Amino acid sequence: MSKRTTDKRLKALNSVVSSSVKHFKPPENLTVSEWADKYRRLSPENSAEAGPWRTTRTPYLREIMDAFTDPKVRRLVVVASSQVGKTEVELNMLGYLIDSDPGPALFVLPTVDVAQDFSKRRISAMIRDCKRLKRKVAESKSRDGNNTVLKKQFPGGMLTITGANSPSSLASIPARYVFGDERDRWPLSAGAEGDPWGLAEARTTTFYNSKMVEVSTPTIKGASAIEASFEIGTRERWCYQCPDCGEYHNITFSDIKFDFDTTKVKGKKNYKVNSVWWACPSCGCVSTENQIKKQPAKWIAENPDAYNQGVRSFWINAFASPWMPWERIVLKFLQAKDDPHRLKVVFNTILGELWEERGDLEDEDAMLARREEYPAELPDNVLVLTCGVDTQDNRIEYEVVGHGHYGETWGIKKGIIMGRPDNPEVWERLDDVIDRTYRYKDGKGLKISMTCIDSGGHYTQEVYEVCRARQNKRVFAIKGKGGDGIPYTAPPNKVPIRENKRITCWLYTLGVDSGKSQIMAALKVQEPGPKYCHFPRGEERGYDTLFFNGLLSERLVLKRTRGRDRWAWEKIPGHNRNEALDCRNYAMAAFRILSPDLEAVEKRLAERPEAKAKKVKQPTARPKMKSSNVYDDW
Numbered sequence: 001m002s003k004r005t006t007d008k009r010l011k012a013l014n015s016v017v018s019s020s021v022k023h024f025k026p027p028e029n030l031t032v033s034e035w036a037d038k039y040r041r042l043s044p045e046n047s048a049e050a051g052p053w054r055t056t057r058t059p060y061l062r063e064i065m066d067a068f069t070d071p072k073v074r075r076l077v078v079v080a081s082s083q084v085g086k087t088e089v090e091l092n093m094l095g096y097l098i099d100s101d102p103g104p105a106l107f108v109l110p111t112v113d114v115a116q117d118f119s120k121r122r123i124s125a126m127i128r129d130c131k132r133l134k135r136k137v138a139e140s141k142s143r144d145g146n147n148t149v150l151k152k153q154f155p156g157g158m159l160t161i162t163g164a165n166s167p168s169s170l171a172s173i174p175a176r177y178v179f180g181d182e183r184d185r186w187p188l189s190a191g192a193e194g195d196p197w198g199l200a201e202a203r204t205t206t207f208y209n210s211k212m213v214e215v216s217t218p219t220i221k222g223a224s225a226i227e228a229s230f231e232i233g234t235r236e237r238w239c240y241q242c243p244d245c246g247e248y249h250n251i252t253f254s255d256i257k258f259d260f261d262t263t264k265v266k267g268k269k270n271y272k273v274n275s276v277w278w279a280c281p282s283c284g285c286v287s288t289e290n291q292i293k294k295q296p297a298k299w300i301a302e303n304p305d306a307y308n309q310g311v312r313s314f315w316i317n318a319f320a321s322p323w324m325p326w327e328r329i330v331l332k333f334l335q336a337k338d339d340p341h342r343l344k345v346v347f348n349t350i351l352g353e354l355w356e357e358r359g360d361l362e363d364e365d366a367m368l369a370r371r372e373e374y375p376a377e378l379p380d381n382v383l384v385l386t387c388g389v390d391t392q393d394n395r396i397e398y399e400v401v402g403h404g405h406y407g408e409t410w411g412i413k414k415g416i417i418m419g420r421p422d423n424p425e426v427w428e429r430l431d432d433v434i435d436r437t438y439r440y441k442d443g444k445g446l447k448i449s450m451t452c453i454d455s456g457g458h459y460t461q462e463v464y465e466v467c468r469a470r471q472n473k474r475v476f477a478i479k480g481k482g483g484d485g486i487p488y489t490a491p492p493n494k495v496p497i498r499e500n501k502r503i504t505c506w507l508y509t510l511g512v513d514s515g516k517s518q519i520m521a522a523l524k525v526q527e528p529g530p531k532y533c534h535f536p537r538g539e540e541r542g543y544d545t546l547f548f549n550g551l552l553s554e555r556l557v558l559k560r561t562r563g564r565d566r567w568a569w570e571k572i573p574g575h576n577r578n579e580a581l582d583c584r585n586y587a588m589a590a591f592r593i594l595s596p597d598l599e600a601v602e603k604r605l606a607e608r609p610e611a612k613a614k615k616v617k618q619p620t621a622r623p624k625m626k627s628s629n630v631y632d633d634w
């Protein structure tokens with residue numbers, strides 16, 4: 001091997017490149033996948049398959065990698081679940097550019113801390129284990145300003161690794177290559193400088209041959225940065241040929257059928273997946289994982305014209321991964337399906353799918369059908385009652401919500417009181433709601449522990465006065481504040497009533513967006529138990545079409561204002577009344593502010609004299625789950 005001569009030739013070429021404007025030809029005309037097959041070694045601390053890289057192991061990565069060496073492609077977008085090798089793809093591109101086509105490069109991760117870690121664990125390990133790179137990149141030494149954890153110099157270029165939260169590093173260096181890793185986890189703004197991707201992109205303007213690579217697991221539909229980038233590209237998906245009809249299809253979870261057993265050990269569900277098949281959407285025939293993975297497969301573009309604009313975008317999920325058997329994917333889904341937060345993680349990181357804050361199941365009709373007959377005004381599992389009140393110019397609306405263990409809730413009563421909020425009679429009628437005793441089946445009673453009244457309308461002063469007069473009943477004024485990152489509840493402030501600074505009332509500021517996310521997540525839970533939302537049947541209760549239309553009136557979208565992308569809740573067309581969602585939000589906040597010790601409350605309730613010696617437990621209406629179940633209609 002004439003390494004030295006190759007090196008010399010490289011050096012000569014590099015100096016030619018830096019002084020010439022011609023397109024650089026890699027010395028051996030290798031593509032990234034060829035380079036990786038020849039030189040890249042997987043590091044033992046980061047890979048179960050340490051040793052030489054083999055593209056044949058993950059054939060779906062070949063075309064993604066080689067798009068990097070295609071001079072026509074200026075921008076590459078990769079949406080991928082974890083366990084498919086997306087980080088290795090980025091490392092291979094990095095290794096290739098350092099070795100074969102050097103230039104200034106910027107590698108941006110969500111934060112500087114993540115960048116430090118990534119550089120030490122992944123980039124340094126790759127350089128250490130790849131002889132060609134080791135020779136070119138000097139060891140990281142703190143005294144040597146050219147090579148540190150976040151800066152790697154090599155002949156003909158410099159790699160800067162940084163975080164999207166660091167505006168100074170994003171705005172200072174010109175870069176021919178820009179990598180954006182985990183794009184959906186980036187802050188929406190780099191300090192006060194605005195969109196970090198925009199800042200990074202601006203670094204490339206002086207290079208005619210610049211290349212931008214964006215990689216991420218997807219997050220929330222409509223609010224995902226990588227989704228937006230994927231859309232403008234070629235929109236390619238990895239498709240297998242159906243062994244029965246010959247059509248090519250991308251394997252998605254919706255076409256996966258499976259059979260499983262459930263056992264309960266100490267109240268905890270255990271799942272055993274017996275078999276998994278893929279059902280072809282064209283012919284309906286089923287195939288196993290083994291059959292599918294032996295089939296011919298290729299990338300199919302939905303928007304091939306984008307190639308002429310130089311943007312290729314790829315979307316890949318764990319069903320193609322050699323490290324993630326389908327059985328394990330299904331098991332992960334089963335273990336997460338009852339908890340929307342875990343389910344979201346499975347959707348994003350394994351199924352490689354966007355998560356919809358409002359799933360299809362939660363349309364008005366489905367919610368109406370879900371209502372149940374309560375055995376009494378208060379089901380036995382309700383331990384605390386709170387009330388949320390929304391004020392409008394001609395009426396007030398309220399909801400009484402029951403709370404049980406682990407975030408399980410029961411709608412108790414939704415009502416409207418007509419009249420202007422400056423009319424005392426309106427509030428007297430609300431007193432009837434607040435002062436009432438709500439009854440369990442055995443005759444025991446419960447009163448509302450806390451009420452939150454919206455002060456944000458046109459009657460702020462009236463609401464303050466109403467609340468001040470009812471402080472002993474824990475009736476408090478609230479003000480909703482929209483926006484990302486505002487905590488749901490915070491300690492209250494004293495606000496003066498009218499001009500008199502000495503007469504004050506408590507005001508709670510609520511991060512209403514955080515409340516909305518929690519409500520939407522809870523509405524997704526499909527089985528009674530933790531976080532499940534119960535709603536009663538019966539006209540007098542008020543849970544009608546209008547209520548559910550209001551409860552499901554908003555969705556999370558990505559909005560661009562003054563050049564910045566922000567997540568914002570937006571009314572869904574046709575859902576113009578959102579009072580039901582606001583009332584529920586304020587009632588949930590009241591419970592959050594109270595944060596009662598539910599164990600103690602339960603004990604107290606049971607010990608009350610009018611309570612029967614033994615509490616009769618009401619069985620909740622629970623759909624019967626067969627021990628073995630083909631679960632394909634979720």
Ligand SMILES: [Zn+2]
Pocket residue numbers: 242243244245246247280281282283284285
């Ligand atoms: Zn078929």
